[in-house]
Amino acid sequence: MKTIVFANPKGGVGKSTIAALFVEWCDHNNISVKTVDGDPNQTFNTWCLYRAKEGRPIPEVKGTTELTIVDTAGTSNSALSWLNKADLVITPFKPNFADLDLTVQWFQTLNSSLQSKLLFVPNMTGQASEHVYGMDEIEKITTETGYGVVLSKYALKNRDAVYPEVLKGLPNNFFALGSKFKNAQTEFSALAKAILKHGNKLAQA
Numbered sequence: 001m002k003t004i005v006f007a008n009p010k011g012g013v014g015k016s017t018i019a020a021l022f023v024e025w026c027d028h029n030n031i032s033v034k035t036v037d038g039d040p041n042q043t044f045n046t047w048c049l050y051r052a053k054e055g056r057p058i059p060e061v062k063g064t065t066e067l068t069i070v071d072t073a074g075t076s077n078s079a080l081s082w083l084n085k086a087d088l089v090i091t092p093f094k095p096n097f098a099d100l101d102l103t104v105q106w107f108q109t110l111n112s113s114l115q116s117k118l119l120f121v122p123n124m125t126g127q128a129s130e131h132v133y134g135m136d137e138i139e140k141i142t143t144e145t146g147y148g149v150v151l152s153k154y155a156l157k158n159r160d161a162v163y164p165e166v167l168k169g170l171p172n173n174f175f176a177l178g179s180k181f182k183n184a185q186t187e188f189s190a191l192a193k194a195i196l197k198h199g200n201k202l203a204q205a
């Protein structure tokens with residue numbers, strides 16, 4: 001069983017949204033998952049409840065769960081204990097000036113074994129000059145430490161009409177929704193595949 005932990009002490013970078021979308025994607029692709037919410041605010045658990053209320057509970061797993069998806073707040077004790085169990089750490093970040101310091105400082109406090117399991121995912125990208133600055137900053141820190149990967153080709157765009165819908169609990173699977181969601185579905189599917197590919201690569205190393 002593989003454990004994927006979403007972490008970044010910076011709030012509002014998309015951890016819960018991307019964790020939820022990843023669960024939706026797994027569901028859509030018949031990959032069995034278990035969900036764990038390590039954030040005291042319980043955003044992820046609440047989303048699971050909303051889903052269940054829409055008639056879409058997380059499917060009961062028969063046999064072995066393929067993936068355990070853990071959302072965290074990044075700094076709490078429970079986040080740290082989940083990080084120590086992680087096979088893969090997903091760190092969404094907003095590539096802009098104001099948001100990166102905390103993320104970079106936190107990354108530097110992690111041991112190299114954890115750093116080597118970490119994938120940075122650019123989220124809510126859009127503004128040109130800030131974007132370049134933010135991407136450079138994260139690329140620099142992974143190059144300097146020699147650990148961590150930036151999934152720069154799989155950034156999620158800022159899509160105010162689409163992504164904020166997710167945590168409200170959709171009546172249907174996100175990947176089965178109509179044309180308004182097409183670009184986001186394509187964008188996220190590519191990211192999800194990249195995440196699994198990196199996970200498999202790490203497992204083989």
Ligand SMILES: Nc1ncnc2c1ncn2[C@@H]1O[C@H](COP(=O)(O)OP(=O)(O)O)[C@@H](O)[C@H]1O
Nearest residue numbers: 011012013014015016017124157158159163164
């Ligand atoms: N790519 C995106 N485009 C637009 N809004 C987004 C995007 N990703 C996340 N959001 C919104 O940003 C807010 C914070 O996201 P959330 O997943 O709760 O962050 P975190 O869990 O890191 O605190 C939410 O309102 C969410 O809907």
Ligand SMILES: [Mg+2]
Nearest residue numbers: 015016039043
């Ligand atoms: Mg959250």
